Structure formats: structure tokens, C-alpha cells
Amino acid sequence: MKPALFEYSAPQTVAEAIALLAADPGAMVLAGGQSLVPAMNLRLASPSRLVDIQHIPGLSGISVAGGEIIVRALTTHRELELSGEAHRANPVIREAMAHVAHIPIRNRGTVVGSLCHADAAAEMPMVLVLTGGSVVAEGPQGTRTIGAEDFFQFHMTTSRESHELVVEARFPVLPAGAGAAFDEFTRRHGDYAIAAVGAIVRLGRDGAADKVAVATCGVGSRPMRLPAVEARLIGTRLAAEDLAAAGEIAKDAVTAPDDINATTSYRQRVVATLVRRVVEKAAHRAGQGR
Amino acid sequence: MPRARPGTSVPSVSSDPRARVSITINGELVEREVSIxxxxxxxxxHELRLTGTHVGCxxxxxxxxxxxxxxxxxRSCLTLAVQASGHEVRTIESLAAEDGxxxxxxxxxQDCHALQCGYCTPGMIMNIVGMFESGEPLDLSDEGIRLALSGNLCRCTGYQNIVAAVRKAAESLPAG
Known part of the structure; x- marks a missing residue:
């Protein structure tokens, strides 16, 4: 019996869940529990009440509509990873998902739960930022859509209000003609990233990149796009010197303090290398797609 | 430092909030009132004395x-008993036949000597059972097996023999 005392509710509707959250600011939402329960076992988290949303109908499933992959709140990592429809719409999701912990964790952990947990080194929050996605939150005053850049505020901190339930995440489909790639560096497979980088690249007719998105996680207090890196690459042919220069610029994004795995200068070198490799791979895939 | 004497009864249910759970464990419906x-x-x-499931970290x-x-x-350590209510759980005890x-x-x-202390073995085997029964294609290369086992730590064997055992088991089971 590791967790501290808490109350438990298993609502049957979204409205009921929101009412429970609104009545108790110390309440937390329980979906898969793969981040929350370990935090409770270590007593890093001591919610006054758990609102277990597993019995609420309509919160499951994946659909692709309106240019977005819509992932409902109870969808597990593994379901999204194995979804052929989601993979065809944006292959970077499956590529990143292979790095999310291990299959037994992905079997139970939910995508939306990971987004709401918002670990600064977690892969799925970064993919949401990379793709320019959003989450949909329902609260007592209604529903609002929050863009990824506004949603992730800090390590384990989002702009979700305590009385809101995030009912779905929306990952945009890969733009036509674009290529995407994801890679990360860890000591052991399945660990949180020491640094991870994702990229989406589209090439113009002249072979120069006319659209570049680059995002990273594990190196700062939240997942983030790297606008200076993107600006350096747009309009270039992504030659070796362009990629190397972009990697150097990416070093500025590293703010994570030294930890047991890496020093700041080590992380900078890792992120610079990953930017080079991942942008190159995304560009190669964009080229193949033409 | 005084130690708990063997046989000292340790209450498995404290006075904190409780809930009634009904979980199908190894094919049998179990109902209990437990701490949430x-x-x-x-x-x-503790409740069912199914001690084949080990607890590490x-x-x-x-x-x-x-x-x-x-x-x-x-992971049974990342799942509350109340969360599992209404669901079906299988443990290592369900695998061997009645006659052993x-x-x-x-x-x-056993054949490949894939265990030494055996502490990690039940978790390893249940993970592999889940993988075999998922119907998803299996990658039986060394790398593929190691990836499938990457969420199970073993401190004794160095994994060589576990990889061999998974491959041998996959070959002995009917395809699919």
C-alpha cells in the first residue's frame, strides 16, 4: 500500500467527472495511471480524490477527420501506435511511440494522460508541439481548444484548469508532400529522452526546403519548437553545412541543468547531432514521397 | 533494530476508504472489499495469496x-485494485496445468536455463504470453526479442538464455 490516502470516484459521464473536479481542487483524473500511479507510489503526488474516467462512454477511439487525427481521452498509447489509419495520416506518431516506455506500459497508459502529465522529456507532448496540434478541454463553463504551445507551460504543468477534463487530443495529419522523422537518445530503451528531436520537412520544386518544423524535448522545461533552427533551414537545400549550422543553433535551446545522465554541454552536443540526423531523414522521406 | 517476527500478522486492509471490487482472476470471479x-x-x-506475481520497484x-x-x-503495481474491478486478470499461477x-x-x-534467482521470471513470462497471444507479428531476431523484453529487468542472467527461451517457445507454439 504505497499511495497516501485519497477518495475515489468512478463517474459515468463527462459532466459528472467535471462536477467532481470542480468540487475538489485537489482531485486528479485517473485514466491509464501509468504516470500518476508511480508518482503516487513515490508520494510525489497526493491527490485528495481520484476521478477514474474509464467507465465514461464515448471517451475511446481514434478518428481522422478535418485534417486531424482525433485521439479520445481513453485511447492507449498502444492503440494509437497500432492504428493503421493514424499511421497513414501521420507516420511520425508511430515512429515516436516506439520510444515511449515499453509495450506493457503503452498497453495501459493513455496518450491524453501523457499530454496532461506533461513531463518535459516525454515524447507525445513533443509530437503534439511538432505537429502543431491541440487538446480539447471540457469544464463547467463549456469546451475550449488549447493549442500545444499554450498547453505545455512547464515540466508537469499545463494550462488545463483543475476543473477541466481533457477529452481529446488533435494531431494534424502530415501535410501533403512533407516528410517527417523522430529520434531520441537514451541510456536504455524506453527511458525518458536525454534529448529527442522531431522534424517535418517539405521540399519545393527547386529542391529547397519551403516548410520546416523542428521540435525537441528533454532539454528544457517543456517540449518546444525551435524557430531559430527552422529559420536557418527554410529556403536552403539542407546541405551538410546548413544542417551543421542548424544543429549549432539548437544548442541554445538546452536549459536543463546537469543531471545523473548528462551535463549541459553533453546535452547540447546530443541535440545538435539529433537535429542534423532527424532533419536529414525527414528531408529524405519528403524527397522519396515526390 | 527489532525485526518483525515471522508469523506476525500484518493487516492488509487499513481503516481508510474502501470499495468493493469484483475481478476475474485466472478465470474465477473474486469479490472483496479493499482499501481504495x-x-x-x-x-x-496479500488478499489472494497469489505470490507468484513479484513486486520489485x-x-x-x-x-x-x-x-x-x-x-x-x-504492471500490477501501477494499477489500483479498484481500477481492475470488472476486468479480467491472469497471473503466472494460471499457466501450468493442474497436473504440473x-x-x-x-x-x-527451464530447458534454456533462462532463470537463476527467478525473481523476474513471472513478469517476463506473462509479458511474453501477452505478446504471443496478441496475434501481432513476432520479430524473433535477437534485437526484436530484446526489444519485446526491454520492460523486464533481470539482474542475474545477462538475458542471453532468456532470448533463447523466447525463441524456443515461439518455435514450439503453433503459428499465430
Missing amino acids: RMLLSDFLR EHGVCGACTVLIDGKAG TLHPIQAAF
Whole structure:
């Protein structure tokens, strides 16, 4: 019996869940529990009440509509990873998902739960930022859509209000003609990233990149796009010197303090290398797609 | 430093909020009233005395507590007993036949000497059972097997023989 005392509710509707959250600011939402329960076992988290949303109908499933992959709140990592429809719409999701912990964790952990947990080194929050996605939150005053850049505020901190339930995440489909790639560096497979980088690249007719998105996680207090890196690459042919220069610029994004795995200068070198490799791979895939 | 004497009774249910759970464990419906903060791993071991499920790190890293929840491998230490209510759980105790005949994966572990202390073995085997029964294609290369086992830590064997056992078990089981 590791967790501290808490109350438990298993609502049957979204409205009921929101009412429970609104009545108790110390309440937390329980979906898969793969981040929350370990935090409770270590007593890093001591919610006054758990609102277990597993019995609420309509919160499951994946659909692709309106240019977005819509992932409902109870969808597990593994379901999204194995979804052929989601993979065809944006292959970077499956590529990143292979790095999310291990299959037994992905079997139970939910995508939306990971987004709401918002670990600064977690892969799925970064993919949401990379793709320019959003989450949909329902609260007592209604529903609002929050863009990824506004949603992730800090390590384990989002702009979700305590009385809101995030009912779905929306990952945009890969733009036509674009290529995407994801890679990360860890000591052991399945660990949180020491640094991870994702990229989406589209090439113009002249072979120069006319659209570049680059995002990273594990190196700062939240997942983030790297606008200076993107600006350096747009309009270039992504030659070796362009990629190397972009990697150097990416070093500025590293703010994570030294930890047991890496020093700041080590992380900078890792992120610079990953930017080079991942942008190159995304560009190669964009080229193949033409 | 005084130690707990063997046989000292340790209450498995404290006075904190409780809930009634009904979980199908190894094919049998079990109903109990438990503390809502009781982990499934503790429920299996303390309430049901199914001590084949081992508890290592209790935060999801080591994989020793892996069981099948609705047929899929999951960490029993990262699941509350109340969360598992209404679901189906299978543990290592479900694998061998009544007469003691080992499941093919257990037999392969024995044949390949894939265990030394055995602490990680139940979690390893339940993870592999989940993988075999998922119907998803298996990658039986060394790398593929190691990837599948990456969520289960073993401190004795160096994994060589575990990889061999998984391959042997896969070959002995009917395809699909």
C-alpha cells in the first residue's frame, strides 16, 4: 500500500467527472495511471480524490477527420501506435511511440494522460508541439481548444484548469508532400529522452526546403519548437553545412541543468547531432514521397 | 533494530476508504472489499495469496509484477485494485496445468536455463504470453526479442538464455 490516502470516484459521464473536479481542487483524473500511479507510489503526488474516467462512454477511439487525427481521452498509447489509419495520416506518431516506455506500459497508459502529465522529456507532448496540434478541454463553463504551445507551460504543468477534463487530443495529419522523422537518445530503451528531436520537412520544386518544423524535448522545461533552427533551414537545400549550422543553433535551446545522465554541454552536443540526423531523414522521406 | 517476527500478522486492509471490487482472476470471479489505495499487485499477493506475481520497484520500471489485464500485459503495481474491478486478470499461477505440466514458455525457460534467482521470471513470462497471444507479428531476431523484453529487468542472467527461451517457445507454439 504505497499511495497516501485519497477518495475515489468512478463517474459515468463527462459532466459528472467535471462536477467532481470542480468540487475538489485537489482531485486528479485517473485514466491509464501509468504516470500518476508511480508518482503516487513515490508520494510525489497526493491527490485528495481520484476521478477514474474509464467507465465514461464515448471517451475511446481514434478518428481522422478535418485534417486531424482525433485521439479520445481513453485511447492507449498502444492503440494509437497500432492504428493503421493514424499511421497513414501521420507516420511520425508511430515512429515516436516506439520510444515511449515499453509495450506493457503503452498497453495501459493513455496518450491524453501523457499530454496532461506533461513531463518535459516525454515524447507525445513533443509530437503534439511538432505537429502543431491541440487538446480539447471540457469544464463547467463549456469546451475550449488549447493549442500545444499554450498547453505545455512547464515540466508537469499545463494550462488545463483543475476543473477541466481533457477529452481529446488533435494531431494534424502530415501535410501533403512533407516528410517527417523522430529520434531520441537514451541510456536504455524506453527511458525518458536525454534529448529527442522531431522534424517535418517539405521540399519545393527547386529542391529547397519551403516548410520546416523542428521540435525537441528533454532539454528544457517543456517540449518546444525551435524557430531559430527552422529559420536557418527554410529556403536552403539542407546541405551538410546548413544542417551543421542548424544543429549549432539548437544548442541554445538546452536549459536543463546537469543531471545523473548528462551535463549541459553533453546535452547540447546530443541535440545538435539529433537535429542534423532527424532533419536529414525527414528531408529524405519528403524527397522519396515526390 | 527489532525485526518483525515471522508469523506476525500484518493487516492488509487499513481503516481508510474502501470499495468493493469484483475481478476475474485466472478465470474465477473474486469479490472483496479493499482499501481504495490498494495496488493490484498487493491485492494479488496479500488478499489472494497469489505470490507468484513479484513486486520489485513498485513504480513500473522493473516489470517483475507484470500480469495480463484483459489479455494484455500490464504492471500490477501501477494499477489500483479498484481500477481492475470488472476486468479480467491472469497471473503466472494460471499457466501450468493442474497436473504440473508446464506451459510451453515455462518449459522453454527451464530447458534454456533462462532463470537463476527467478525473481523476474513471472513478469517476463506473462509479458511474453501477452505478446504471443496478441496475434501481432513476432520479430524473433535477437534485437526484436530484446526489444519485446526491454520492460523486464533481470539482474542475474545477462538475458542471453532468456532470448533463447523466447525463441524456443515461439518455435514450439503453433503459428499465430
